[in-house]
Amino acid sequence: MGVSTDAILFYGICFEELGTGEYPWEIGYDGYDEWMASLYGLEPPEGDYSEETRPKYNRYWNEKQKILKGTGLEIGYHCSDQYTMYYLTVKDSEIRAHRGYPESLKTLEIGEDWDAKIRDFCERADFGKDENVGWWLVSWWG
Numbered sequence: 279m280g281v282s283t284d285a286i287l288f289y290g291i292c293f294e295e296l297g298t299g300e301y302p303w304e305i306g307y308d309g310y311d312e313w314m315a316s317l318y319g320l321e322p323p324e325g326d327y328s329e330e331t332r333p334k335y336n337r338y339w340n341e342k343q344k345i346l347k348g349t350g351l352e353i354g355y356h357c358s359d360q361y362t363m364y365y366l367t368v369k370d371s372e373i374r375a376h377r378g379y380p381e382s383l384k385t386l387e388i389g390e391d392w393d394a395k396i397r398d399f400c401e402r403a404d405f406g407k408d409e410n411v412g413w414w415l416v417s418w419w420g
Contacts (some may be wrong), residue, residue: 282377284418286356289371293364295388295410301364302403310353310364315342317348317402328388350395357420367398368392386413 288316293301299300303313312322346352350369357363368387375381396411 282418282420284377285375286354286418287371287373287375287383287413287417288354288365288367288416289388289413290351290365290367290396292409292414292416293366296405297366311342311346314349314353315345318345320345322393349399351399354415356418357369358418361417365414365416366385366396368395 287295301310303310307316308322314387320338323331323338325331325379327335328390352367352369353364354367354372355362355364368389371392373381391409397407402405
């Protein structure tokens with residue numbers, strides 16, 4: 279079993295830099311994708327999953343994927359599998375160089391709608407105006 283050491287370049291925000299002390303999805307949500315979908319108005323179905331509730335859960339999962347894909351944003355992770363840290367990235371901006379496989383950078387230009395996507399997300403998440411939006415270089419050891 280090997281160890282992966284990756285470099286990750288992205289345009290977005292590092293959650294640690296927001297100074298909130300904890301990740302918002304750790305309180306009352308089943309993961310960051312559920313939390314993120316709730317910011318866009320989708321709440322999970324009530325009740326346990328069963329044969330009877332399967333159709334409403336399937337509708338929820340399909341709608342959640344549609345919302346998450348439509349944002350153009352993604353929550354990623356960095357640091358290590360022993361101490362995972364998270365970031366929000368514009369999907370189109372992320373470049374990951376796996377150990378031994380260099381990636382070339384064509385440009386560091388910011389996409390036309392990237393700031394608007396992040397600003398909308400920060401407002402929905404009640405992060406306010408975040409001065410930490412920009413290019414970040416992080417690493418992953420795991």
